[in-house]
Amino acid sequence: MLNIKCPWCGERPEVEFRCGGESHIQRPGPHTEVSDEAWANYLFYRDNPKGVLFERWVHSGGCGEWFNVARNTVTHEILAVYQMTDPKPVLEDPKE
């Protein structure tokens, strides 16, 4: 079980959170101009890296805030926690 550092509440166990999947997904629009393929990519296609994955999590059992987490999918090491509106950080993964 992960130990996640909520930017508002500090380190809390994973059971207090919910993972919302990959972050930094751009919702395409306007809808009248989005191709079926682009829409399908947005809806269904996600990265599944062996290494760093940028995810969004919500402290559902706590403050209710969403934030981003950079997590190594192999070691489960959490490399960064940052605001929803922050850009994707550039990380050097020591494990890779």
Added chain:
Amino acid sequence: MSAYRLENGGYIDRSQQISFQFDGKKLSGFQGDTLASALLANHVDVIGRSFKYHRPRGILAAGLDEANAIMQIGSGAESSPNLKATQVELIEGLQARSVNAWPSLKFDLLAVNAVFKRFLPAGFYYKTFMWPDWHWFEPAIRNAAGLGKSPDQPDPDIYDKRSADCDILVIGGGICGLMAARLAAESGANVLLVEVDSAWGGSALCWPTLIDDSDAASWCASTVAELHQKPNVVVLNRTMAFGYYDHNLVGLVQRLVPAQSDGLTPRERMWKVRAKTVVLATGAFERPLVFPNNDRPGVMLASAGASYVSRFGVAVGRKVLIATNNDSAYESAFVLKEAGVDVVALVDARASAASEVTQRAQDMGLVIISNSTVTNVKGSSGLRSAEVCELNADNQPVAKSRRSIQCDSVLTSGGWSPAVHLFSQSGGKLKFDDETQAFVPKRSVQNEISIGAAAGIFELGASLAHAQDRIGTVLKSLNLSAKPTETSVSKHAGLGAIKSLWSVEGEMLDRPGAKAWVDFQNDVTSSDVKLALRENFRSVEHVKRYTTLGMASDQGKTSNVNGIGVMSVELRCDPGDVGTTKFRPPYNPLTIGAFAGRRVGENLNPLRPLPSAARQIELGAKLEDYGGWHRPAYYVERGQSEHECVSKEVLATRNSLGLFDASPLGKIEVFGPDAAEFLNRIYANNMKTLKVGRCRYGLMLNENGIIYDDGILARIAEDHYLVGTTSGHASAIADMLQEWLQCEWVHLDVATSNVTTNWAVMNVNGPKARALLEKFDSSFDFGAHAFPHMHFREGELEGVPCRIQRVSFSGELSYEVSVPWGYGASLFDNIMVLGEEFAIQPFGVESLMTMRIEKGFLHVGSDTDGMTVPQDVGFGRIVEKKTDDFVGRRSIMRPDALRSGRRQLVGLDVTDGGDALPIGGHVVDQGQSPPTASRGWVTSSVFSPTLSKPVALGLVEGGADRIGDEIEIWDLGTRRRARIVAPGAYDAKGERLHV
């Protein structure tokens, strides 16, 4: 076997006699005994039958590595299956039963399996029982191969859970673990020290040791007592670390005494501990030697033989032969010899060499037979002799050198395997160490250290020095320090120069039928392992699954490394190249109760009560679970069927007045300058145009365009909406709104608040609803023009803040009256009292559903499924007209969402004069029988009390264009006739709503 209780010695209290039963036989032991030691002391040699061949088995070990002594403990609801006799503390009245023997231990009919054992090699399931059908054989095989039985009554015991965190978690209360805990405690760190056994001391309980010139047991006792006194230390025995998870989370299960349920004390407590550093002082397991018939009762681990003497005052035999490939068994031999047991010989696989231990052995008068090993044991009831052979340069026994030595038990040591289970679960990598012939920790992934035998250091003095050094490093990393104490320990044999000797086979001695056991509990022999390799199963994981090696409840504690050794010999490679199988939690079996904790029975998924809950029971409501709420299905009338009760409620409501506690309805307030813009993006229909004080039905999609929820929205002010959701979706939608606001539309100035349980809602329903509400002292004008259908008003009712929406799911004049939750019960009561003159009738969910089906209103989840888009339920024109984007907008433009022939919601008018249509019945074209295409199905169906005929809704392919078509409903061989109609069998024009 001729085990017996010694006159002296052991940490048992000979003045405290304890009686217990084994297989119905009355026996007695002493305070401090385990079930295993007490059975040995009572000369019980056969304690069970083996899993596959039903061979008689005796006790193998003294700890949780025991493979044979699997017991059913207790009876009735308190019965626990598959406990190891070596872990069961003896208590007064304990009832133990052997498992896996039928009809009895002494006379096991299934022992014929042993005669036919050549038919049951590795993979026999896959090869033998394929024809005609595995399921034909399965029940008999399962019966033959079963272990204990789970009790058939609910567990009466209480189980508890708690979370904790600490700086240093020390797992293992042996000498190294205690030393580590003491140093950590002195540094001021928060320390949690756990030991799976009831007794502290680990190997000191097996081999007597002097620490600082005092007996190790008293050193352990005083150290534990000292730690108990410290405020920064928690000390738990009978506590097993069963799993090592991410981010240094370790799962513990603490067994609490008394073992018998007193209804107050939990039986077990599960701890979830987050530690900054974990110290693994988990010790090591001795490996048995693998030789023909090594599974016979009377063959045990050497350290177990020493433990039974040192800890329990039990000698495992009168004439004991000890066989080994390392020095540690000498230490065990000394223990037995000093207790007065006749050690007939020390058979050592290694060439003779002068060393401290051999010298000591000779000084004690022990006979050492070098360069030899045990190759067989004999004796039909009880061991009589062991066969010993010399080994040649290739480690093969020399047949002509064989000789027989009389003995009644054989103790073996094939080396030691560090208990690296938790280390490995943490992600740590192992290596095979040639010098110790053991898998040892190589590289850590999480914050942990291994010390003592768990680190592969088997000599106590060296172990302690290493442990102190490692703890010093850990403390430094936590900015703490403690001064290592000078501790002198008595010289221990350790492992010495171990010689690799993985197995001796019957084939080597021209006795191919004599099998050598690797895994006792799952009955896997060395020839099974070799067969798997011959059949080209090369990966250790494949060999494990094909042979079932290490898959028993002991998870191969004594067998895995021996199996890997046998593989390495056959594959001519290093055991390290074979590798280990993956170590997974739990380290040792634990109860499901420990995982369940207090979440059992009604606490598993507690139902939420209505504000009027107490009154519901008085009114005779049949309460059921609707989306986590305890709500009335209908009100029970004596002697009447459910349908009759529902009919009465429906007719009373339609003719006069009904009351429904609708409090679970989801209520989410949405505030802010961008509230209208936001909700317009959330709903499939336009929400910007909704006028203040009015309500609108809203359809909510998910991003895949599928209908997710529906409800009534009210606009309270320009920048303030009240979103109504279905009862089951309230919190999920509250979460979803926040996800969109926080993650996607971050610039919208909107706040939301889920107020579902702030407001109780009483739905006053029926033609007399207005007349009833007018009887209240309120600020509302209920006049038809002042407060029309689909309008929202705020005010006061009997001096209490009140919100009213005039909306209807029944098709009648209907008001949803909201008051603060705490006033809900009294509002319900007042409506009931004031409604008497209108013969008010409370109604339940079933009646509401009946009325909405009569009315043709859809119910999301009943009349829609995971493929239903708005166009399928008559919302095509509405979404077409809306030019703005909204959640799911692009998805309902997909070709599939736009194609003709989609399943659409329609009404079904029954034309055959029969009863209600079966829900789920398939719509087929007239005159067709299966096999034929299903054109859809019935989604909602009741016999309408109002119309005195069946009414139904269904999803039918191209349904909107087929109004008037005659179709048939086919369900489980029955055939019904119906006509497709527009939904809404009752008051299609809505005249009853606008009164």
